[in-house]
Amino acid sequence: MPATTRLKWAVVGWTLGFLGSLVGAIAVVAFLGVDPGGEEASSELTLGALVLLQVPLWIGLLGTPLLARSRGLNWSEQMGWRMRPVDVPLGIAVGLLLQLVVLPLLYIPILEVFEDVDVEAPARELVDLAGAPLEVAALVLMTVIAAPLTEEVFFRGLLQGALRDRFGPVRAVTVSSLAFAVVHFQVVQFPALLVIGIVHGLLVLATRRLGAALWSHTAFNAVTVVVLLA
Numbered sequence: 001m002p003a004t005t006r007l008k009w010a011v012v013g014w015t016l017g018f019l020g021s022l023v024g025a026i027a028v029v030a031f032l033g034v035d036p037g038g039e040e041a042s043s044e045l046t047l048g049a050l051v052l053l054q055v056p057l058w059i060g061l062l063g064t065p066l067l068a069r070s071r072g073l074n075w076s077e078q079m080g081w082r083m084r085p086v087d088v089p090l091g092i093a094v095g096l097l098l099q100l101v102v103l104p105l106l107y108i109p110i111l112e113v114f115e116d117v118d119v120e121a122p123a124r125e126l127v128d129l130a131g132a133p134l135e136v137a138a139l140v141l142m143t144v145i146a147a148p149l150t151e152e153v154f155f156r157g158l159l160q161g162a163l164r165d166r167f168g169p170v171r172a173v174t175v176s177s178l179a180f181a182v183v184h185f186q187v188v189q190f191p192a193l194l195v196i197g198i199v200h201g202l203l204v205l206a207t208r209r210l211g212a213a214l215w216s217h218t219a220f221n222a223v224t225v226v227v228l229l230a
Contacts, residue, residue: 062154095223
């Protein structure tokens with residue numbers, strides 16, 4: 001499938017996921033009667049409702065490359081849908097380095113300027129909703145499995161792969177990382193998300209496959225969940 005055609009699929013997928021999440025959020029908030037401007041808005045939502053909010057995003061981001069596959073998209077060659085044994089330790093090491101070293105250093109100057117910024121707030125609020133064992137299982141499924149798989153396939157596979165073939169590696173990593181950060185709707189976490197996107201993009205460029213980036217994303221999210229659940 002030509003790079004230009006893949007870019008069209010990526011634009012459609014990103015738009016559907018973005019708009020789907022926005023419409024879903026409005027619908028859930030309206031249905032539950034939550035005041036979106038209130039300080040306790042996120043705590044009034046259930047974990048099930050938050051999982052449902054991710055479904056439109058996942059459909060747009062993962063459904064698009066799946067549909068494109070039936071139209072000629074080669075997942076192995078054009079998206080890097082491959083994995084080697086070395087990708088497991090490499091990805092886990094990168095994910096841990098990002099979580100425990102790189103991002104804390106990144107936020108040192110930011111927190112010096114904005115002392116009241118709570119970087120962990122969104123993740124902590126999400127984890128706080130998981131009380132029962134089934135809720136914990138749903139949280140792990142959403143953050144440690146579904147999110148890394150969906151986001152790496154779309155942003156580093158479909159989008160970055162198409163941009164790389166059309167505009168070169170620098171623009172590919174830059175644009176795909178920005179799109180990855182924006183779609184999370186988190187202003188405070190934007191610098192961290194951008195760095196994660198860049199590192200994972202470089203991993204895919206270096207290895208020519210998604211394996212290491214997938215494991216890095218999984219390890220990164222898993223550390224967050226484990227630390228906040230402990």
